[in-house]
Amino acid sequence: MFGGFVGFGNNKGGDWGESLINTVASNTIRHLFTHSEAVEVAVKCNPSSKLLQGTIDSFKMSGRGLVIRRQFRTEEMSFETDAVSLDFGSAVKGKISLKQPTQAIAKVKLSEADINKSFEADLVRKRLENLTPDVLTAISGGKPVSFNNIEVKLLPGNKVKLTAQASWNDTTVPVNLNCVLGISKRRRVLFENIQFEPQDISPKLQDTSEKLTNALGEILNEMVDLDRFNLDGVKLRLNRLETEGKMLLFSGYAQIERVPQAG
Known part of the structure; x- marks a missing residue:
């Protein structure tokens, strides 16, 4: 032990x-x-x-x-x-x-490695898979959406770069964002000032990716609660x-x- x-x-x-x-x-x-x-x-x-x-x-x-x-x-x-x-x-x-x-x-x-590993934990995965809020189903045509392959890179000044993939049925859309980490009510970790990063994303997917990026930010802000x-x-x-x-x-x-x- x-x-x-x-x-x-x-x-x-x-x-x-x-x-x-x-x-x-x-x-x-x-x-x-x-x-x-x-x-x-x-x-x-x-x-x-x-x-x-x-x-x-x-x-x-x-x-x-x-x-x-x-x-x-x-x-x-x-x-x-x-x-x-x-x-x-x-x-x-x-x-x-x-x-x-x-x-x-x-x-x-x-x-950084342990933070990324934590996104594979059951307690975290169940909050990122088969999601059906209106903001997501409006993008996916009514299908549940899952976020996976999440990778976090820590940057100076409490900044974070996060990449992920959103998927439903046979569709996969990359998600890229930069944000600043903050604290709310001394118990929640916030992902603040979220900025969509269109680099390396196909132009035809950028509009959808930006919407998914904002949705993922809202999900993360409700998830990390001590x-x-x-x-x-x-x-x-x-x-x-x-x-x-x-x-x-x-x-x-x-x-x-x-x-x-x-x-």
């Missing part, structure tokens, strides 16, 4: 309380991901006697190559809380239970996103009502 844990077994102080919380937390986090290349968990508590009252100064997790729900891979993910109030008795029983909700600063890094990916008891919110080379970086926070036991 996990490729390995970093930072465990090096508790020089020999504090059994921190070791217990580290072990239980690692086992809990392990079940939140389908696979991971590496994960590091660190609990800070000074003096350590505060653990007996269930108080720790901070809890930090960082991981690499984390796979969520079998099909969504993140290059890197980390979160760090402020002071946390735990039920220490539950930790003795092998569970992490919060006495009260807490927040954590969260950071996520997605690679509330669809929340873990039980955890709400994720975004403050900022940024393209950096072939990586897309997100920063925000997690509102944690309770620690989920499984992803």
Whole structure:
């Protein structure tokens, strides 16, 4: 399940309380991901006697190559809380239970390759196949339309180039667009300022392709909603996103009502 844990077994102080919380937390986090290349968990508590009252100064997790729900891979993910109030008795029983909700600063890094792979996930495909809104069926003559072969290229300045194919029956029309990524209500990723790119598209298909491009933009703006990916008891919110080379970086926070036991 996990490729390995970093930072465990090096508790020089020999504090059994921190070791217990580290072990239980690692086992809990392990079940939140389908696979991971590496994960590091660190609990800070000074003096350590505060653990007996269930108080720790901070809890930090960082991981690499984390796979969520079998099909969504993140290059890197980390979160760090402020002071946390735990039920220490539950930790003795092998569970992490919060006495009260807490927040954590969260950071996520997605690679261009993983973004493209996510368009093949079942949860995403069902929102891109056999679509029948009026704006699409007016183009296809009443036939359901599917978007496939989607490829995203990250560009500087939070810009994205996206190519795809729209198809119905025996008809296939290429779709090309440029846009800027934004955030709405701290939970949705928006594809803003969508611009149709007619290059490499046959002149006789450009009018149809432009209409499909605008339709795809509307679909994408309704699709990337973090509330669809929340873990039980955890709400994720975004403050900022940024393209950096072939990586897309997100920063925000997690509102944690309770620690989920499984992803």
